Amino acid sequence: MQMREDIFKIITSLPEKDLQHQLLEQSTMLNYDKNDVIVREGQYVKTLPIVLEGSIRVFQTKEDREILLYYVEPGQTCMMSLSAGFFNQASAIKAVAASTCTILSVPTRCIAPWQRRFDSWNSFVLKTFRKRYGELLTVFESVAFDHIDKRILDYLRHRAKKTNTRQIQISHQMLADELGTTRVVISRILKQFETDGTLILGRGTIELK
Amino acid sequence: MQMREDIFKIITSLPEKDLQHQLLEQSTMLNYDKNDVIVREGQYVKTLPIVLEGSIRVFQTKEDREILLYYVEPGQTCMMSLSAGFFNQASAIKAVAASTCTILSVPTRCIAPWQRRFDSWNSFVLKTFRKRYGELLTVFESVAFDHIDKRILDYLRHRAKKTNTRQIQISHQMLADELGTTRVVISRILKQFETDGTLILGRGTIELK
DNA sequence: TCCATAGTGTATCTTTTGATACTGTTCGGC
DNA sequence: GCCGAACAGTATCAAAAGATACACTATGGA
CATH class of the missing domain: 1.10.10.10 (Winged helix-like DNA-binding domain superfamily/Winged helix DNA-binding domain)
Structure with a gap:
């Protein structure tokens, strides 16, 4: 895989040589146009998308209504895919490209082994869980209590x-x-x-x- | 610490001998009466409560209004405390004893080391993250879209x-x-x-x- | 037995939000 | 310059939910 600056940035945040090697080996790079649907509700996710460029909008939907949960920015990943990587489950949310974007697509089968083996990956996973949980709580609070x-x-x-x-x-x-x-x-x-x-x-x- | 049946159940779900030993060594047992406040909003959490008996109600609050997020049942733990164990942060939620209950109180400083060292603890942590995130999404959906x-x-x-x-x-x-x-x-x-x-x-x- | 308290039924009024419909305006291509 | 599509303003009506007030009843002590 070609070495871009944005990949380089992700890579350097994961210092273990072995992890870097596996990451480049196992993942592929994908491009999406604005408004492309990346994950549908109910879909079984097979890859973990790490955003390199652009951003992804993550929604909760019900019939024809939808509410924004959060954006996935460069260097970040999606909560549902992560969860789906550990436990085979259907996505409860919908993800759409907010702009033209490039993502690093990591097969979900890698997630659990890496998480046990590499400190930096473990930390990346936990930080994602916490960040997304906090964001969800914030949105929840505003929807529940604010006009x-x-x-x-x-x-x-x-x-x-x-x-x-x-x-x-x-x-x-x-x-x-x-x-x-x-x-x-x-x-x-x-x-x-x-x-x-x-x-x-x-x-x-x-x-x- | 005295060995009760409910502790035994938790212990056996964490098969590593070394982990069992540390868990019994480091934690203390606490009792709460119904409606006792266990965690307040904004409070910095220092321990991870694992429920042994009874259950805990977890709320999102704002001024005098509050909404139930989920219950913590025997064998389970609270998302916020877990998150606080990894990243020192204030609780965004309020936890109240739903009934008379007994909890195993684990110091948060143990969480991260155990998570890297013991498979079963790692799995316990991830399952908690996923479970609570899923529950929050469900509540969010009903509050956002349902009458x-x-x-x-x-x-x-x-x-x-x-x-x-x-x-x-x-x-x-x-x-x-x-x-x-x-x-x-x-x-x-x-x-x-x-x-x-x-x-x-x-x-x-x-x-x- | 009496009485405070918690629990419930209900009426009235207001605010917030959603639904529908119609009008006009701006902008980019052709 | 024309035209369709996207964007915006606004009026009207209805439904959902919150606020307030008051009446009534069961329950469990003192």
């Missing part, structure tokens, strides 16, 4: 912080999909915020004040 | 199955606390179900048909 106006604002602020700009590029429809509601509701609340002076609306953009 | 009537019915059926009886001993207020709503809402929906013939209400009991 939509607060959830919208939290989402926008979080995103502004992540991309380090107050200009957020997102349509009302997209926002509705991420938060598990409908476009009309989002438009209504956003308009209220604009009247308040909390933000400024544009076509496809929202600017936080 | 309260369905959530009440799901709760009652799940509980009926668990205790293997159709007579459920719970007050409307308790039910409201578990599902994160108010007593009036529960009474209203339950009355509808009784009119439908789905169940029969008594003082402190609900009988599923």
Whole structure:
């Protein structure tokens, strides 16, 4: 497999020579276009995707509604696939490419042996479990206890912080999909915020004040 | 430490002699009365509680509202404490004794070393992570997508199955606390179900048909 | 037996959210 | 410049859930 800079970064975070060797040996590299479905609900996962470039959106879905759980960013992996690697089980979530992205695809049969054998891999696995659990708890809290106006604002602020700009590029429809509601509701609340002076609306953009 | 039957059961599920020895050596046994608070939100956890007898209710809370996440039953442990054992962090949840209960209290400093050293402990840790993550996803799905009537019915059926009886001993207020709503809402929906013939209400009991 | 307390039934009102429908506007290709 | 698709504003209606208030009843002590 060709050695890219992003792979190099992952590799160096796993210092054991033997692990590095096996990782390069066993995995393949895959490319996805934006909106490609990577994992469907109910699907049995056979590989662990480690994101190299771009990011993956992970959703909980039910009929035609869906709610964003978290993003998988470069250097990270998906909780469900990890869980599926240890225990053969169907995915409870849906994963979609948030942008054009490249992933390192590790066969799930490798996960358990490596986890027992290599300290850095063990640590990677545990960190993933913890991170995803924490994120799920956070989303749960906001869905369970907060009204939509607060959830919208939290989402926008979080995103502004992540991309380090107050200009957020997102349509009302997209926002509705991420938060598990409908476009009309989002438009209504956003308009209220604009009247308040909390933000400024544009076509496809929202600017936080 | 005295050897009780319930400890014996845990011990035998962890076959490594050395691990058994350390477990008995390092842990202490604690008793809690019903409604004793075992972990508060924001508290830094120093021990991993393994339930021997009785059960623990784990909640997500916000101001005066709370929602049940899961129960910790005999032989099981809590996700947050485990996570706290690997990474020093504050608990995001609240744990309360659901009944009089006895727990085996393992210092968190033991968790990581044992996990790398003993196969059975490693497996115990991973199973706990997976189980709790799955449960959280299930609760999330019902809170995000289901109406309260369905959530009440799901709760009652799940509980009926668990205790293997159709007579459920719970007050409307308790039910409201578990599902994160108010007593009036529960009474209203339950009355509808009784009119439908789905169940029969008594003082402190609900009988599923 | 009396009484505080927990448990329950119910009515009324409000807020939040969802559903539907219709209008207009911007943008990119042709 | 035209046209379709994506994007946005808004009005109306209905359903779900929360808030509050009050009445009634069973239960278990003192």
